[in-house]
Amino acid sequence: MPLTLDRSHVLPFLDDRPALDDRVAQAHRRVLDGETEMPEMLGWRRMLLDPDDALLESVAETAAEIRDRADVLLCIGIGGSYLGAEAVMQALDTPFSDDGPEILFAGHHLGPEYHERLFQYLDGKSVYVNVISKSGTTLEPALAFRFARRFVERHFDDADRRIIATTDADRGALHDLAVDKGYRRYVVPNGVGGRFSVLTPVGLLPIAASGVDTRSLFYGAVAGAREVTDADAGHPALQYAGDRYALGEQGYKTEVMAVMDPALRGIGAWWQQLFGESEGKDGKGLFPVVLQYTTDLHSVGQYVQQGQRTLVESFLRIDDAGEGLEVAEQDDNGDGLNYLAGKTYGEINEKAYAATAEAHAEGGVPNWTVTLPRLDAENVGRLIHFYEHAVSVSGKLLGVNPFNQPGVENYKQKMFSLLGKPS
Structure with missing residues (x-):
């Protein structure tokens, strides 16, 4: 069974949907x-309709090495160059497992202590580096890579083997350095924007190195792309896109993604970038934010229930999440939990999810539920495609270009000025 979309707590709020x-x-x-702004940036869809099995095999061989x-595999990148990989690994890695190399990230922020302690921690360990940047000049990852490259060159005789560059096919600072140093290279496809790139080598190499079955992940998305090709407006991705647009037109401002399992928190962070960068232009789009329930019901849950009625909410849950520990009856029952005896x-x-969805709807918050039948590689691949297609359609409905991010450059120009970067 593919993923499902429950709209029962949304439809009553819609005007003439x-x-x-x-x-x-x-x-x-x-x-x-391909009748969109920048149709060349639909590569995320084209690659699913024409899978490159040789690339998948190459990625698997490098990951096996x-x-x-x-x-440790140190992944260096920012935005779409790390969020997708982190999301998939968080969803599919076994918690508290030490199988395979530790996957660490750098260059995704400018925290000074984090990066200083990172290289102290790496000392004495066998380290590979995957630097991910189309240009090689984006400040955060380029800066981290300076330190990572120096670390690997000082500690290992085979530094050129241990550094793997995922970058532009033909040009750019990182491409040129990789050619000069003889680093292995994977390509960031020209037709795939960063936030859509998780199923390219940008995400596939670190995901495969973590032990995830990337072929099943990729072909789950392939199945989703093929299914949506012949779909009508009743397809879940199209219903979700249309509902979001309609609610935005009715005055709603913010969409909360509420994940019901900590393993899904990274998916929420990836979704947040995907929708925020794709829709947030020309004063349009719902502001995306991710919360983890039930944790955040004890922080901002009060606001969601009774704050300004400008919120919509999408729950992300797993149908076959596993039962986990079972509550046993205790003689003293000092915590009053014996009524849960026998439950997992x-x-x-x-029950917490069902109660929250109902309570929030009654409190004036329209909410959908996206349900994965199982948390496995195939279904995560389907979910990735679901959101990528939905945001492309919703961008078209909004009248914005979902494939660019011009506003991201504003802070960069001011930061470069303050740092004294030459013109």
């Missing part, structure tokens, strides 16, 4: 036909 179906279907067809030789963590979490 069926009238939008024709516009959704038209936007969907234009995405399929890393798993065999490395204690999984059952209790499921």
